Amino acid sequence: MRRLLLCAFLIVYGVSPAHADPQFASVDEQLAYLSTLSEEALSHYDIAYLNLVCAQGLNGSENLDIPSCLAKLGEIADCVRLNTELNLHKFRLAPQDYENSIGQYRILGMVTYAVKGYGVQYNPALIETPDNLSTDDVFFKDSRNVFLNGILQREPRMGTCSSLPVFWTALGRRLGYPLYMSNTLLHFFTRWEKDGERFDFEGSQNGCVIDDDEHYRNFPVKVDEAKIQYLGLLESFSRKRELMHFLITRGACLHANGRFEESKRAYEFARACYPSNFSQLALELSKKQDHE
Secondary structure, three states: OOEEEOOOOOOOOOOOOOOOOOOOOOHHHHHHHHHOOOHHHHOOOOHHHHHHHHOOOOOOOOOOOHHHHHHHHHHHHHHHHHHHHHOHHHHHHOHHHHOOOHHHHHHHHHHHHHHHHHOOEEOHHHOOEOOEOOOHHHHOOOHHHOOOHHHHOOOOOEEOOOOHHHHHHHHHHHOOOOEEEEEEOOEEEEEEEEOOEEEEEEEEOOEEEEEOHHHHOOOOOOOOHHHHHHHOOOOOOOHHHHHHHHHHHHHHHHHHOOOHHHHHHHHHHHHHHOOOHHHHHHHHHHHHHHOO
């Protein structure tokens, strides 16, 4: 199941209020606190807020304004909500164009309105193939490449497979959509999952691509069942697992900028937040790199 579609719709802009940023003595104190919260406690936090919290103090985040970023996300959500309802007749008239799925209609619309109305896109300088992968130091050097501030607080609004799935998940949840993050080896994507319906998708200036899990067993690299099971690939993320990945991304950014002790702490927070083979492997790899 794979399709590429980008429709042009009327764009109408709305505004939503900013999120209040809690105060801590240091970023590490805040991250240490969040990493100890239960799944239930974390479920009360906005995924976009947690992502931006993990971007604090990084290269490229010097002017990070979390409330402003969240307000912009709310504005985009208002636009998507309005236009999705205004164009609902398109689904009613030709549901077969959306695989008879209201979910696919809503996701295709969400991507369309964000791309056409706000210029959300994949950073063309960082588009990779299995034969052309950037080094970690290039990819993670600037936090705006991998955290939401690159999409919500700069023009053009550019992200990568580290930040765009977070953006789509955060945007969709504001609209009440049952969205989750997931990953395969070297790649993240977003998933719609509810009442027996499940499909994966990605969105950028090239449109909205909808796939099933089988696609991600072979893209961007082929993964066997043993590796899928060992690393927990292709699973829908829990809230603790989302935060774990944000902390790992923070650690990679710090490491790429030579801030090794801070990087190690971020990886340790990730391991404490969500103990798994994945977080343990990330921590061990960071320690190994520090000694090379």
